[in-house]
Amino acid sequence: MPRVVPFYAVKCNPEPGILKLLNALGAGFDCASKGELDMMLRMGVSPNRIIFAHPCKRASDIRYAREHNVQYTTFDTVSELHKIAQMNPDFKCVLRIRADDPDARVPLGLKYGAEVSEADVLLRTAKELGLQVVGVSFHVGSACQNLSTFSGAIENARKVFDEAGALGFNMELLDIGGGFTGHFDEMGNVMFGEIANTINAALATNFPPEMGVRVIAEPGRYFAETSSTLLTPVYGQRDRVAADGSVKKDYWLTDGLYGSFNCILYDGQNPGYKVVRSPLMADSTDSRTFLSTLWGPTCDSADCVYKDVTLPVLRNGDWLMWNNAGAYTVAGACDFNGIEFTTPGKLYVWSDSAVDAAEEGADEQVMNA
Structure with a gap:
């Protein structure tokens, strides 16, 4: 998916080895709490490579994001918009819509994501509060099974983009969430082709490159599962x-x-x-x-x-x-029981190709600094 920039879902596995490698390769990061934001910022990740992708944030989390210039965050309720207006009206807000795959291993729509029919009220409320709505996000559920869910979600996102544009919002970001598998086939290739083809086709139809929309995703399992x-x-x-x-x-x-x-x-x-x-x-x-x-x-x-x-x-x-x-x-x-489950013994095994790629990326960052 050449147009899609990965923002790794830190919650999936906040293992420093994974985070440092992805950081060196130029990935962004999907954080959902003050703790995850702090972890990535301390690692040297620029705030513009972070999306605070939690639609219902605690007040302390919002304050921390404001103090550290984390700009992008998600919302899906009127309540959240009022919190943002009170505590960090400079947030660039991304409306999360519901996009359920009923066969996903972990469906998320019961808890997060506004119905598309609710978008008008949410957008108008944001307008009245003087907030910036800059994009749309969705998540089809962890380990998505039905490819049509991505197509339908991207189509619905375009509808919301058009509604927001009609209200005067400058819409520049589409976040297609996660739900991607991380397994490999017999040849060592990630089993991703059909999902990628479906997403690429839906993007070409609904968000052609000439629109200038930046597209990101929030893969977690895709990077971490086989690691x-x-x-x-x-x-x-x-x-x-x-x-x-x-x-x-x-x-x-x-x-x-x-x-x-x-x-x-x-x-x-x-x-x-x-x-x-x-x-x-x-x-x-x-x-x-x-x-x-x-x-x-x-x-x-x-x-x-x-x-x-x-x-x-x-x-x-x-x-x-x-x-x-x-x-x-x-x-x-x-x-x-006092059993140290959270700090297991670890043995790191690095592949030469991964290390070479990370070192080359780090060298390029130094040269461009």
Whole structure:
């Protein structure tokens, strides 16, 4: 999508390694709180490469954005417009409209996004308050499934652009949100072609280049999902013998629902795993499999990652490896029971091509400074 500039959704995974690489490559950033704004500004990101993409902001967040010259923010209610008028009337406001994919893994329209039919009232209120409305945003939902959702949303955005233009607003920004997959195909290419083609066609029809509209997106999962692999050692086990004499296995892992596997509860994920045998022990000779339950490490009996899955016999010290663990995992963890879920041990592996690209981008920034 050559016309679309990515603004990485920091909430997806605020891992400094990811943020620094994307910053070096020239990406923008979608922030949703004072904490995320502060993180990116301290990293040296210019305020003009940040969009404060939260339609209902706390007063302290608005004040922080004003004090640090963060210009762009989203809104979707009359209430938010009055807050902005009172606390930071210099904001460049972006109207978020609802654009639901009913099959998205995490639909967002129940909470955020104004109906297109509500746009007129919101735009007129902004006009009366003397605010600047400069664009439209939407989000089809995390892990979008239906391509037509993007087409319909872009078409609706153009309708709102025209309404705003008729009221005298200078509309210059379209934010197409996120919802993009981050998986790779067998050849190592991101599975993105159909989505990209759909979006490019809708942009060409509704926002041709001669309009001069800047187009951004808020990808999170697209960049972060495949960036991380989670490894959980088995550190406890038990046999449960049923009345019929069959045996089920219980295994305890070092991570659970209060940690990175919160993604099962909040993000609708069903993470896959592979067994990795401990290199410190002899090869296992037991080829039997059992129905098994994988427990997280807390005292909460609800902390169950999977129940009744078929596994080979595991030993304390064997591992389960979970690929594609970079999106909405550790970012949503908490340290319940005093277990340090939010600060797991990390091992960084850098590809030469990524490092070269980052270094070249950094050199260009120095030369252009």
